[in-house]
Amino acid sequence: MAAGPAAPRVLNVNVGVLGHIDSGKTALARALSTTGSTAAFDRAPQSRARGITLDLGFSCLRTALPPQLGPGPGELQFTLVDCPGHASLIRTIIGGAQIIDLMMLVIDVTKGMQTQSAECLVIGQIACQKMVVVLNKIDLLPEGKRQSAIEKMTKKMQKTLENTKFCGCPIVAVAAKPGGPEAPESENPLGVSELIEVLKSQAYLPSRDPSGHFLMAVDHCFSIKGQGTVMTGTILSGSVSLGDNVEIPALKVIKKVKSMQMFHTPVTYAMQGDRVGICVTQFDPKLLERGLICTPESLHTIHAAIISLKKIQYFRGALQTKAKFHVTVGHETVMGRVMFFSPAPADFNEEIKENVFDFEKDYLYQEEYLSKDSNSENKENDQAGEVQLPKQQWALLEFEKPVTCPKLCLVIGSKLDTDIHANTCRLAFHGVLLQGMEDKNYTETFLPKLKVYKLKHKEGQVERVMDDYSVIGRSLFKKETNIQIFVGLKVKLSTGEDGIIDGGFGQSGKFKIRIPDGLKPDTKMLLTVASKKKSKAGKGDTAKEDESSKNDSAQPVTISLLFKRYVFDTQKKMIQS
Numbered sequence: 415m416a417a418g419p420a421a422p423r424v425l426n427v428n429v430g431v432l433g434h435i436d437s438g439k440t441a442l443a444r445a446l447s448t449t450g451s452t453a454a455f456d457r458a459p460q461s462r463a464r465g466i467t468l469d470l471g472f473s474c475l476r477t478a479l480p481p482q483l484g485p486g487p488g489e490l491q492f493t494l495v496d497c498p499g500h501a502s503l504i505r506t507i508i509g510g511a512q513i514i515d516l517m518m519l520v521i522d523v524t525k526g527m528q529t530q531s532a533e534c535l536v537i538g539q540i541a542c543q544k545m546v547v548v549l550n551k552i553d554l555l556p557e558g559k560r561q562s563a564i565e566k567m568t569k570k571m572q573k574t575l576e577n578t579k580f581c582g583c584p585i586v587a588v589a590a591k592p593g594g595p596e597a598p599e600s601e602n603p604l605g606v607s608e609l610i611e612v613l614k615s616q617a618y619l620p621s622r623d624p625s626g627h628f629l630m631a632v633d634h635c636f637s638i639k640g641q642g643t644v645m646t647g648t649i650l651s652g653s654v655s656l657g658d659n660v661e662i663p664a665l666k667v668i669k670k671v672k673s674m675q676m677f678h679t680p681v682t683y684a685m686q687g688d689r690v691g692i693c694v695t696q697f698d699p700k701l702l703e704r705g706l707i708c709t710p711e712s713l714h715t716i717h718a719a720i721i722s723l724k725k726i727q728y729f730r731g732a733l734q735t736k737a738k739f740h741v742t743v744g745h746e747t748v749m750g751r752v753m754f755f756s757p758a759p760a761d762f763n764e765e766i767k768e769n770v771f772d773f774e775k776d777y778l779y780q781e782e783y784l785s786k787d788s789n790s791e792n793k794e795n796d797q798a799g800e801v802q803l804p805k806q807q808w809a810l811l812e813f814e815k816p817v818t819c820p821k822l823c824l825v826i827g828s829k830l831d832t833d834i835h836a837n838t839c840r841l842a843f844h845g846v847l848l849q850g851m852e853d854k855n856y857t858e859t860f861l862p863k864l865k866v867y868k869l870k871h872k873e874g875q876v877e878r879v880m881d882d883y884s885v886i887g888r889s890l891f892k893k894e895t896n897i898q899i900f901v902g903l904k905v906k907l908s909t910g911e912d913g914i915i916d917g918g919f920g921q922s923g924k925f926k927i928r929i930p931d932g933l934k935p936d937t938k939m940l941l942t943v944a945s946k947k948k949s950k951a952g953k954g955d956t957a958k959e960d961e962s963s964k965n966d967s968a969q970p971v972t973i974s975l976l977f978k979r980y981v982f983d984t985q986k987k988m989i990q991s
């Protein structure tokens with residue numbers, strides 16, 4: 415069929431079907447679709463045998479163009495992306511969520527929100543713009559109480575969504591497969607035509623931009639005799655034209671686009687948001703089930719990355735530096751180790767810069783991601799109990815094996831080793847990849863450029879006065895510390911004087927401090943009195959003296975040494991302002 419002027423306009427909107435296992439997603443997709451597409455309904459024999467969905471299923475549904483999508487004539491195609499519900503398949507769900515425009519959250523009306531319904535809601539908040547909640551299996555509610563039970567669950571869901579970006583979204587009650595698995599196919603679903611009307615009212619044209627590199631998520635790959643191999647999928651970014659070279663990065667091969675189809679109609683051009691089939695030659699479809707194709711060399715394969723991130727509020731527990739997470743980077747999931755850092759104090763209130771990382775700036779190392787419930791020092795110092803959190807935080811991710819991904823892609827960190835029956839949210843953080851490190855030796859070539867520092871604070875005591883311009887200190891260093899490397903560093907006495915470490919003194923880690931402006935008379939007095947008291951201790955008979963002898967390391971004057979050290983500085987330089 416040729417694309418003549420009479421060809422009707424068809425717009426495509428991807429609708430994700432997400433929810434807890436067995437909530438009836440596949441049954442709903444089946445009830446909704448009139449036209450089964452090539453990859454629909456648990457095709458995999460393993461899926462059918464186990465009665466659970468193992469991979470994304472695609473099917474579609476056509477309706478007239480709703481008024482908000484502009485003047486007709488035309489058609490609207492909903493591509494239904496049926497996601498698996500089983501907890502172990504969350505990576506597939508995250509991948510699926512990234513191509514959808516509108517999400518249907520399927521809830522078993524007799525059960526309400528379940529663990530994976532909550533995880534899907536979290537993923538939806540990160541990756542999707544719009545949502546419709548579907549309360550399924552209403553046939554299981556006793557007829558007399560059905561309406562009131564639906565209303566009750568609707569209220570409950572509204573409350574759950576109150577603090578999410580989907581607050582106020584439509585909630586529709588259906589029975590996708592009344593009577594359950596044993597019921598005859600002739601049993602008509604309930605509420606599905608109403609649901610289609612709601613989907614139409616929620617349909618929107620996602621922002622589409624032909625600029626930038628071409629990237630497409632392939633969901634199906636098959637060969638056509640005499641033609642070649644067709645890869646169908648959704649264009650995630652950029653555009654593609656007939657004759658273009660495209661790369662299959664997972665296989666490191668480049669192929670020329672021989673022909674293209676949209677909605678069974680040949681086209682010469684397609685762009686972001688379109689669903690297309692791309693035909694190439696001499697490519698074995700068995701090599702690619704699902705994956706990405708792109709402009710040659712536009713994806714990078716990285717060993718580590720800097721991301722900006724946010725903690726997922728439902729994740730219980732702290733996010734700690736050095737912890738390992740499953741990290742989904744774009745469409746791949748690998749294990750990765752994290753190191754968190756925040757703005758340096760001087761930049762604390764700076765506005766967020768989206769999508770860039772500034773290597774000129776200094777950053778403060780964090781033992782854990784700072785959040786309202788973190789146990790960081792910030793909290794202890796804050797009397798009001800209100801923690802002031804930075805506007806933006808970052809992490810360095812180091813992957814156990816390299817991942818291939820687009821620039822600025824979505825990153826989701828999760829703890830998938832958590833017991834799947836534990837009823838907790840396993841998704842821990844989400845963010846944007848700002849900088850990937852392609853060099854395998856990034857620890858030597860790249861990390862030294864990353865100016866993340868730790869603030870080091872050491873405290874010691876003045877042991878005694880030497881003369882007006884010098885004192886002897888102790889307890890700042892261990893006996894075996896090489897004091898030589900600290901010579902020249904500035905210290906401050908608790909009485910206000912500035913000093914400079916002059917060198918070691920004796921063998922037990924003591925050292926000499928020079929006070930360029932001289933000791934204040936008060937300080938000298940304090941130290942002299944203290945030494946006298948100390949020498950008197952033991953003989954003392956008053957309660958006061960007893961106290962000082964009990965605690966004979968307590969000297970009235972403390973020495974504090976403050977410096978910063980860059981985490982990736984190989985020379986471990988100590989820096990003072």
Ligand SMILES: Nc1nc2c(ncn2[C@@H]2O[C@H](COP(=O)(O)OP(=O)(O)OP(=O)(O)O)[C@@H](O)[C@H]2O)c(=O)[nH]1
Nearest residue numbers: 435436437438439440441466467499589590591595
């Ligand atoms: N009574 C009743 N049973 C239903 C309804 N919808 C689905 N079921 C049954 O619920 C079970 C699960 O349905 P599926 O559609 O496979 O559920 P799913 O959400 O796709 O499951 P996973 O993909 O494995 O997460 C099946 O036995 C269905 O027959 C419904 O509206 N009413």
Ligand SMILES: [Mg+2]
Nearest residue numbers: 439440466467
């Ligand atoms: Mg299913």
